[in-house]
Amino acid sequence: MAKQHISFSLNGEQIDALVEPRELLVHTLRETLNLTGTHIGCETSHCGVCTVDLNGVSVKSCTVLAMQAHEGEVTTVEGLANGELHAVQQAFIEEHGLQCGFCTPGMLMRAQRLLQENPDPSEEEIRWGMAGNLCRCTGYQNIIKAVQSAAKKLQQEA
Amino acid sequence: MATAEDRVKADIEREDALQGIGCSRKRKEDPRFVQGKGTYVDDVKLPGTLYADLVRSPFAHARIKGINKEKALALPGVHAVLTAEDLKPLNLHWMPTLAGDVQAVLADEKVHMQYQEVAVVIADDRYIAADAVDLVEVEYEALPVLVDPHKALDPDAPILREDAEDKDNVGQGPRKHPNHIFNWQVGDAEATERAFDEAEVTVKQEMYYPRVHPSPLETCGCVASFDKVNGKLDVYITSQAPHVVRTVVSMLSGVPESKVRIVSPDIGGGFGNKVGIYPGYVTAIVASIVIGRPVKWIEDRMEHLSTTAWARDYWMTGELAADKDGRIKGLKVDVLADHGAFNSHAQPTKWPAGFLSICTGSYDIPVAHVNVDGVYTNKSPGGVAYRCSFRVTEAVYVIERMMDVLAQKLGIDKAEIRRRNFVKPEQFPYETCLGWELDSGDYHTALDKVLAAVDYEGLRKEQAEKRAKGELMGIGLVTFTEVVGAGPSKNCDILGVGMFDSAEIRVHPTGSAIARMGTITQGQGHQTTYAQIIASELGIPSEEIQIEEGDTDTAPYGLGTYGSRSTPVGGAATAVAARKIRDKARKIAAHLMEVSEDDVEWDIDRFKVKGVPGQEKTMKEVAWAAYNNVPEGMEMGLEAVDYYDPPNFTYPFGTYLCVVDIDKYTGVVDIRRFYALDDCGTRINPMIIEGQVHGGLNEGFAVAMGQEMPYDEEGNLLGNTFMDYFIPTFVETPHWETDYTVTPSPHHPLGAKGVAESPHVGSIPCFTAAIVDALAHLDVTHVDMPHNAYRVWQTLHELGADKRD
Structure with missing residues (x-):
C-alpha cells in the first residue's frame, strides 16, 4: 500500500515522515525516526513500556497508528530532559x-x-x-x- | 598535630570517598536508562538488516504432510522461507539442549507442541515477514495429544518423540517408556522407610506446583550478522549466558569459536528465561550465514509465553515422619515432572531435577529420600530456574508446606515446630542427609526477630478472635534456606564447562581501572556493585572503575548470571583478582619506599610502613609506578584475572511472614502485611539488595496468587497474552517490609551469599501458608496455587464457608 505523508511535532521538533497506513506509531518512532527509548513489550496495550504522550495524554504507542499522530504532538522519553534531567x-x-x-x-x-x-x-x-x-x-x-x-x-x- | 580523633574521622572520610562495600551507592546504569539511551537487542541496528518471523504450529501433536512456500516467496520483499528440509544438509534442523536431549530447530516431519517452529521467513521488514508467515501453507495430520503427565507412561499412551523412541537414554540415565525422560533418586530409601515404619506420627500431602513463566518485559530476540568476507559471526542476543552461547553456536554452526562474537547488550529482565538457546536464535543465525546479511528476530509476547522456557510443573508428594513433639525423623519427596515436548530443562548437567534435594530445608532431618520421574507431554519445553537456583523453589515449597502440615496434625504452633527442628548455629557447617554442606546460618535469630517485629503472639490472638466471629485471617510463616552460587566444578557444569566465573581487572597508570566479568547483568546493577567490591579491595574510588560485561570478544569466559551466582561466584572472582593486584601493588610499594614487603601494611587506599607515620604510597602512586618503576625481575603493568571455582555453594536464608484477610463470600485475599527478613551474608549495596528483595517478593506474589499456564485437552495453551497471564500491577501488589540479619559465608572471600532469588523462593510458600492457615480450623492442610479469588472462593464454597447465616 502506498505510503502516506504525516507531519507532527516530536519532542518539540517538527517531523515529516512517510508511513504505511497500517504502521504502528511505536515502529515509526523506533525504526524510522531512530528513537529507541520507547520499547515494545506485549503489543496488546497491557504492559505500557511503549507509553508516550500524544496530544497531552498518555498513549500506548504499540496500539496507536502512526497516522493518528498526524498534525499532533508527541513526546517520548528522549524529550523529557530539558538541559537537565526531568x-x-x-x-x-x-x-x-x-x-x-x-x-x-x-x-x-x-x-x-x-x-x-x-x-x-x-x-x-x-x-x-x-x-x-x-x-x-x-x-x-x-x-x-x-x-x-x-x-x-x-x-x-x- | 592531628589528634587520634581527627585521624579516625579522616579515615572514615577516606573510606566513604571510595563508595565501596556496604554503601548504598546510586546505580551507574540509571542515567542511560532514564534517558532512553539503553541498548537492548531490538535497538541494535546494523545496515542491511533483514527480519525473521516464524511459522508456528496450531496443533499440539501432528504430522506435517507438506509445506508450500510458493505464495510466501512470491511476496515482494521476501528473501527466503526455510524449513527443516533446508536445514538438514547443514545438520541444523535439531539442536542439543542443556539437559542432554535434542530439540527441533524447525519441525522435522512432526510437531510436538502448539506454536512449535515450523518454518522461518526472512523479509525486508517485520511487516512483510508477518504477512509472509500467513502465506506459508502447511498441511497437518492431527495425532492424539498427550497433555496429562500422569498418563504419559500408560502402555497405550501416544508416543511423542519418535526420534528418540529407540533410545534407552535421552541424556539423563535409563528410562522405562518412550515418553519417560529420567528417573532420579537421592538419599537412603531403605533407612527412610525404616524411619517411617518406626515413627510415632507420619503426615503426607500431595501438592501441584503449577507451570509458570518468568516473562520478563523484554521478550527474547537476536541480531545475527555473518560477514562472508572474513567469516566472522556476530550475534547480539538476549542471553544470561553469552559465553556458553558462543561455545554452543560454534559447535552448531562450525564457525570457529574465535570467529564467533556474542554480545548480550542491555537485557530487559531475564529471571531464568534467557538462559537457554531457542530455535528463533538458531534460525536467525542460519539465515544470516546463508544470505550474508544481518538478520533480526524478535519474538512477540504470545510467542514468548507459548514457546520459551517456563518453570516448575511439578506434581509433588511430601511425607514427614516425626515424634509426638514434632521432631522430624524422616522425609520423603516424590515428584512427577512434566518437561514438555523436549527436555530443555536448564540446570547443571548432573542434576536432572536441579537442586531439589536441598528439600531438607533449614531443618535437622536424619534421613530422607527423593524420587523424581520426568516425562514428555505435548507442551512447550522448559523447566528453568524462574528467579531461583534450579528447583530450589520447589524444594522450599514442599518442605515448608510439610512443616505446616505436621504442625497442624500435632497441634503445635507453626513457629514452634520450626524452632524445634532448626539446624542450630553451633552445628554449622552442617551436612544434610542428602549431601549438602550448609555453610552457615542462624535460623533462630532470624525467626525471633521477625516474630518480635510483627507481634506474632498478638496476631495469633487477633486470629482467634476473628475466627470466633466467623472471619478468615491467616498467618503464613516460612523459614527457608536457599542454595545459590552454582557452583563447584566438581559437581556443576553446563555442557561440560565447569561452573566457575571470572573477573579481569586492569588498573591504568593514572589509577583508574576497568574490569570485565563473565557474568551479565539483567537489572541487578553489576556496573554499580562490582565497582564497589574493587573499590574496597584496591582503594580506587568506585566512580573511577569501569565495569563491562556481555561481550565475549572482550570479557573473560564465564558461565553467566542466573541462580543468584553473580555475587557468590563472579563477586568472589572480582575480590580474588583485586587481591592479586593488591599483592603485586604491595611489592611495588615496598620497592618505592625501600622497605621489606613485610613492613608494609594496607590501609584503605594506600600502603603504609608499619610504625612510621607519614611514610606511605597511595594506590594511585603505585599504579603509576607499575608502568615505570617496578622491582627488578617484576613485569610491568597492574592487572589480574581470576577464574573462581567456588569450594561450596552459599546458603542464604530468611524468615518471611504474611498476614492475610480473606473475604469468605468472594475469595478475595487481602495481603495485609508481608514481612521479609533476609540473611545474604555481607551486604555489598543495601539499596540494591532491598530493590532485589522487593522485586523477588513481587514475582513470588505473582506466582502464588495468579500465574499458571493451563492447557486444554487438545494441547491448546489457554492464556498466552498479558490479558490472561497474571503480571501484578501497582494495584494488586502489596506493600513490602524488609529486614535483615548478617551471617557471612565462611568460604566466600567477602562473606557474601547472593540475594535476588531468596524473596521469590521464600515468599511463594509463605502466601500459600497464609491462605491455608486462614482455613486451618476447617481442617484444610493444603490448597494449590494460584490463589486467585475464583479459586479461593471455590475452596471456600466446597467447605461451605461462604454460606450466609
Whole structure:
C-alpha cells in the first residue's frame, strides 16, 4: 500500500515522515525516526513500556497508528530532559525506581503525565494512576517513592 | 598535630570517598536508562538488516504432510522461507539442549507442541515477514495429544518423540517408556522407610506446583550478522549466558569459536528465561550465514509465553515422619515432572531435577529420600530456574508446606515446630542427609526477630478472635534456606564447562581501572556493585572503575548470571583478582619506599610502613609506578584475572511472614502485611539488595496468587497474552517490609551469599501458608496455587464457608 505523508511535532521538533497506513506509531518512532527509548513489550496495550504522550495524554504507542499522530504532538522519553534531567528521571535514580530499565521510559512518561493530571497524588492514586504500566523487577514500591518525591520537587518548583 | 580523633574521622572520610562495600551507592546504569539511551537487542541496528518471523504450529501433536512456500516467496520483499528440509544438509534442523536431549530447530516431519517452529521467513521488514508467515501453507495430520503427565507412561499412551523412541537414554540415565525422560533418586530409601515404619506420627500431602513463566518485559530476540568476507559471526542476543552461547553456536554452526562474537547488550529482565538457546536464535543465525546479511528476530509476547522456557510443573508428594513433639525423623519427596515436548530443562548437567534435594530445608532431618520421574507431554519445553537456583523453589515449597502440615496434625504452633527442628548455629557447617554442606546460618535469630517485629503472639490472638466471629485471617510463616552460587566444578557444569566465573581487572597508570566479568547483568546493577567490591579491595574510588560485561570478544569466559551466582561466584572472582593486584601493588610499594614487603601494611587506599607515620604510597602512586618503576625481575603493568571455582555453594536464608484477610463470600485475599527478613551474608549495596528483595517478593506474589499456564485437552495453551497471564500491577501488589540479619559465608572471600532469588523462593510458600492457615480450623492442610479469588472462593464454597447465616 502506498505510503502516506504525516507531519507532527516530536519532542518539540517538527517531523515529516512517510508511513504505511497500517504502521504502528511505536515502529515509526523506533525504526524510522531512530528513537529507541520507547520499547515494545506485549503489543496488546497491557504492559505500557511503549507509553508516550500524544496530544497531552498518555498513549500506548504499540496500539496507536502512526497516522493518528498526524498534525499532533508527541513526546517520548528522549524529550523529557530539558538541559537537565526531568524531576521524575532524577527521582527514579535517587529512589532506585528501576532495575533492568526496560519499563522505565514508559514508566517515566506515565509518571510525568500523572503528575500533570494530579500534582499531589496519594500512594493509592499513584497505584491506580500508573496501573497500566507493568514492571517485573522493582515490586513497584520504589517507583511509588520516586513519583512521590518527584511530585514534591515539582510542587516546590511551581 | 592531628589528634587520634581527627585521624579516625579522616579515615572514615577516606573510606566513604571510595563508595565501596556496604554503601548504598546510586546505580551507574540509571542515567542511560532514564534517558532512553539503553541498548537492548531490538535497538541494535546494523545496515542491511533483514527480519525473521516464524511459522508456528496450531496443533499440539501432528504430522506435517507438506509445506508450500510458493505464495510466501512470491511476496515482494521476501528473501527466503526455510524449513527443516533446508536445514538438514547443514545438520541444523535439531539442536542439543542443556539437559542432554535434542530439540527441533524447525519441525522435522512432526510437531510436538502448539506454536512449535515450523518454518522461518526472512523479509525486508517485520511487516512483510508477518504477512509472509500467513502465506506459508502447511498441511497437518492431527495425532492424539498427550497433555496429562500422569498418563504419559500408560502402555497405550501416544508416543511423542519418535526420534528418540529407540533410545534407552535421552541424556539423563535409563528410562522405562518412550515418553519417560529420567528417573532420579537421592538419599537412603531403605533407612527412610525404616524411619517411617518406626515413627510415632507420619503426615503426607500431595501438592501441584503449577507451570509458570518468568516473562520478563523484554521478550527474547537476536541480531545475527555473518560477514562472508572474513567469516566472522556476530550475534547480539538476549542471553544470561553469552559465553556458553558462543561455545554452543560454534559447535552448531562450525564457525570457529574465535570467529564467533556474542554480545548480550542491555537485557530487559531475564529471571531464568534467557538462559537457554531457542530455535528463533538458531534460525536467525542460519539465515544470516546463508544470505550474508544481518538478520533480526524478535519474538512477540504470545510467542514468548507459548514457546520459551517456563518453570516448575511439578506434581509433588511430601511425607514427614516425626515424634509426638514434632521432631522430624524422616522425609520423603516424590515428584512427577512434566518437561514438555523436549527436555530443555536448564540446570547443571548432573542434576536432572536441579537442586531439589536441598528439600531438607533449614531443618535437622536424619534421613530422607527423593524420587523424581520426568516425562514428555505435548507442551512447550522448559523447566528453568524462574528467579531461583534450579528447583530450589520447589524444594522450599514442599518442605515448608510439610512443616505446616505436621504442625497442624500435632497441634503445635507453626513457629514452634520450626524452632524445634532448626539446624542450630553451633552445628554449622552442617551436612544434610542428602549431601549438602550448609555453610552457615542462624535460623533462630532470624525467626525471633521477625516474630518480635510483627507481634506474632498478638496476631495469633487477633486470629482467634476473628475466627470466633466467623472471619478468615491467616498467618503464613516460612523459614527457608536457599542454595545459590552454582557452583563447584566438581559437581556443576553446563555442557561440560565447569561452573566457575571470572573477573579481569586492569588498573591504568593514572589509577583508574576497568574490569570485565563473565557474568551479565539483567537489572541487578553489576556496573554499580562490582565497582564497589574493587573499590574496597584496591582503594580506587568506585566512580573511577569501569565495569563491562556481555561481550565475549572482550570479557573473560564465564558461565553467566542466573541462580543468584553473580555475587557468590563472579563477586568472589572480582575480590580474588583485586587481591592479586593488591599483592603485586604491595611489592611495588615496598620497592618505592625501600622497605621489606613485610613492613608494609594496607590501609584503605594506600600502603603504609608499619610504625612510621607519614611514610606511605597511595594506590594511585603505585599504579603509576607499575608502568615505570617496578622491582627488578617484576613485569610491568597492574592487572589480574581470576577464574573462581567456588569450594561450596552459599546458603542464604530468611524468615518471611504474611498476614492475610480473606473475604469468605468472594475469595478475595487481602495481603495485609508481608514481612521479609533476609540473611545474604555481607551486604555489598543495601539499596540494591532491598530493590532485589522487593522485586523477588513481587514475582513470588505473582506466582502464588495468579500465574499458571493451563492447557486444554487438545494441547491448546489457554492464556498466552498479558490479558490472561497474571503480571501484578501497582494495584494488586502489596506493600513490602524488609529486614535483615548478617551471617557471612565462611568460604566466600567477602562473606557474601547472593540475594535476588531468596524473596521469590521464600515468599511463594509463605502466601500459600497464609491462605491455608486462614482455613486451618476447617481442617484444610493444603490448597494449590494460584490463589486467585475464583479459586479461593471455590475452596471456600466446597467447605461451605461462604454460606450466609
